[in-house]
Amino acid sequence: MGLSFGSVLRRGVLAGMLAGLAAAVMIWLVVEPVIRRALVIEDLRSMHGGQAAPPGFAAHGGGEPLVSRTAQVVGGAVTSVVVGIAVGVIFAVVFARVRERLPGRGDFGRSMVLAAIGFAAVSLLPALKIPSNPPAVGDPSTVGRRTMLYAVVLLLGVAVAVVVPTMDRRLALRGVVASTRWALDVAAVVVLLALVLLLVPGSPDQVPADVPADLVWDFRLASLAQLATMWLALGLAFGLLMERIAARSRALRPVAS
Amino acid sequence: MERKGHFAMTTVASASAVPSDTAVSVPVWAWALLAFAVFALYFVSQENGALLSAPAAQMLHELTHDARHALGVPCH
Structure with a gap:
């Protein structure tokens, strides 16, 4: 009995949404505190007329902000959920395409393997080469x-x-x-x-002199923690949801030939 | 091509119980959906005025700002 693509896709969307929510919680818990520390540096720069920062690094906190900090925090969480759903859709399509070739015990194992590959290929590898940076770092030019x-x-x-x-x-x-x-x-x-x-x-880029090294390190670690959370939650949720189909079809057909 | 792949699976991975049971047929529209999801990811993580007007793009940038930093995509 083959599995329909629609049932795989629905689970991908749901698992992606849960992964996005889990990532949003991680952003709120571990990333936002570091962002707040970085924003203090941006504010100091605009107070000193940008003299502490090299040209081009002028904070976008200067003047009247377009969006309030609260809106940015909420917007960040919404973005995280949108990203989770989009990744979940891609995950489901790829999973359906390569399911029979993935190693691992059952769909749970396959899902975890695919999530680990996804994290390594599209999150960890780019982060190692072009590491994430907090606000106050990053030359717009x-x-x-x-x-x-x-x-x-x-x-x-x-x-x-x-x-x-x-x-x-x-x-x-x-x-x-x-x-x-x-x-x-x-x-x-x-x-x-x-x-x-x-x-x-x-x-x-060079990290500006007024940004402490431990702030940059903390931010990169927090960013990776958030990305790892998203992939882990996606692999777990998708795997468990897929296992439930298998369990149900076994329950429905106890004497399957 | 597809049949050859299946043949390989049954001969090589003969240890697994029923290889055909694990195959899911992916309809063509699924790839359009995948492309749309990739586009959505670009939109929330990288759109800075290539498609939107400058004020709209700036608004989007500010709203997605924290997640863009957290996701590690180059932001500014």
Whole structure:
């Protein structure tokens, strides 16, 4: 009995929404306190007429703000849920397409494997090359270049996630045993990721002198915690929801042939 | 192509019980939906005036600001 795509997609949307909510809670708990520390630096700059910051770093907190801080915090949470749903939709389509090829015990295991690959390829890898920054860091004149580099690393991460399993299947077709294939897969992932990290240029920005290093570190850690929460919640929720279909179909057909 | 893949699955992964049971057929519209989801991600994380008017883009930037920072996408 095959599984309909619609039922997979619905679970992806629901799991994505839950993941977005979990990420919003993490933003509120761990990211917002660091953002507040960074905004103090931006406010100090605008009070000193921007003299503490190099040119181009003028805070966007100067003058009358377009949106209040409260609206930004609420907007951030809404954005997180929207992002969660969009990621959930993509996750469901990819899961349905590659389900029979994913390793792992049942749909829960497969879901967790896909979430781990997703986190590594589109969240962790770009974060290692172009790390996230709090407000008060980031030269507006280089944002185009940084965005381009970020997108390139993200796409290369996706490419590695596609190429290595494809290579694995080719080797399997030629009768290469599983243990040898796994060793080759790990070696290929390590070599390809090392090439991406070594060959793609990093961010051209320097962190301004008035931003403490521990603030930047705390922010990057908080950002990764939030991203990891989103992927973990997505993998858990989607996996559990998929397992419920399996449990129900077993209950409905206790004497299935 | 598809059949070849299936053949490979049954021969190589013969340990798993019923390989065909795990396959889900993905309709063509699903890929359009995936493209739309990618577009939505671009819109909330990166749209800064390429598609919207400048004031609208700035409003969107300010509203999504905290999440953009948290998600680690280059913001400003």
